[in-house]
Amino acid sequence: MYRLYRFKDIIRIPPERFGEDLKKVALELLRAEYEGVLDKELGLILTVTDVDINPEGYVIPGDGATYHEAEFTLLAFVPVRHExxxxxxxxxxxxxxxxxxxxxxxxxxxxxxxxxxxxxxxxxxxxxxxxxxxxxxxxxxxxxxxxxxxxxxxxxxxxxxxxxxxxxxxxxxxxxx
Missing domain, CATH: 2.40.50.140 (Nucleic acid-binding proteins)
Incomplete structure (x- = not known):
């Protein structure tokens, strides 16, 4: 069985990616972090399908990256006994x-x-x-x-x-x- 989950998270955008499209960068970073992860509650996470990212981020002193709030959808495979x-x-x-x-x-x-x-x-x-x-x-x-x-x-x-x-x-x- 496949399931879609909607999550909120904070994404760190590194300084070397500042000139790129924010949504595209966020999607790449989220896919790198979540794809292939196996979780007992969520199942096997296959991909991140979309992301809505707040264009206004914040900076933490000592770190040149910006941090943005994001909401995204995960597609997961969850096998169910007796299915x-x-x-x-x-x-x-x-x-x-x-x-x-x-x-x-x-x-x-x-x-x-x-x-x-x-x-x-x-x-x-x-x-x-x-x-x-x-x-x-x-x-x-x-x-x-x-x-x-x-x-x-x-x-x-x-x-x-x-x-x-x-x-x-x-x-x-x-x-x-």
Missing amino acids: VVEGVVDNVTKFGLLVNIGPVDGLVHRSQIGDDRFMYDPATGAMVGANTKLKIKKGDMVRAKIVQVSYTKEFRIGLTMRQPYLGKIKSAEEIEK
């Missing part, structure tokens, strides 16, 4: 599928692909169901449910496809057959 997502299989390994669900990849362990027993086939680079012979390979579209979100040093998302209406999404050609 159903669609994505493209980015990588297939012997332990499961890495599914691109937007700005991050989620992991579907091979035990969570379906009710069948799925094994990795190194010859085709796909996961193959033992009974159904269903093949899931890199580039396939899948529908999954978020079951775990971890905010450790790395942002990890666990997915499952073991419920009705989840799993590989058939293409138009497959449906016609």
